Amino acid sequence: MVLCTFLTLLQFLFEFIMSGKNERTFIMIKPDGVQRGLVGKIVQRFEEKGFKLVAMKMVWAEEDLLKKHYADLSSKPFFPGLVKYMSSGPVVPMVWEGLNAVKTGRFMLGETNPKDSAPGTIRGDYCIEVGRNIIHGSDSVESATKEINLWFPDKKKDVVDWASWAEKWIYE
Ligand code: DAT
Ligand code: MG
Numbered sequence: 409m410v411l412c413t414f415l416t417l418l419q420f421l422f423e424f425i426m427s428g429k430n431e432r433t434f435i436m437i438k439p440d441g442v443q444r445g446l447v448g449k450i451v452q453r454f455e456e457k458g459f460k461l462v463a464m465k466m467v468w469a470e471e472d473l474l475k476k477h478y479a480d481l482s483s484k485p486f487f488p489g490l491v492k493y494m495s496s497g498p499v500v501p502m503v504w505e506g507l508n509a510v511k512t513g514r515f516m517l518g519e520t521n522p523k524d525s526a527p528g529t530i531r532g533d534y535c536i537e538v539g540r541n542i543i544h545g546s547d548s549v550e551s552a553t554k555e556i557n558l559w560f561p562d563k564k565k566d567v568v569d570w571a572s573w574a575e576k577w578i579y580e
Pocket of ligand 2: 545547
């Protein structure tokens, strides 16, 4: 009971610290986005919005890692195809930081199915089918934390804390 309260308090404190301008989201350009030469355009959108890049790499992911990443979808009929597609070429995982980074990131991506994504969103502008929707973005602060830990396990080395000179022109 005491431990439970303590853990809840810890989680609350953690979420408080990670909210605000320090909120982080996990964004990943999928193999089709890489193959189609869209890495630069996607990075540019997040940079121009005002978010701060704090981690990025290129990796040809093992199926094990992808199965962990998409664990909540493991019972879906499209799961095997999803893992195969995600392991069919290199991906570019990134961490972007800023106020409401998770929610705004999802808006910038568009809907899961590109056919429902508005023009101006990444999926609305650059893809057609749900099984080739070029980009992943965390759907909550909690899943962002999990995904960042999964793809960038050495927090001290993999994720960079740095001060941006632009910050005072982006936030009031
Ligand atoms: P999102 O990527 O928007 O968070 P999700 O987490 O529900 O969507 O699903 C993860 C990925 O799985 C999604 O980007 C594409 C694929 N997917 C989802 N629904 C699908 C479907 N009905 N058929 C094929 N692939 C699907
Ligand atoms: Mg999702």
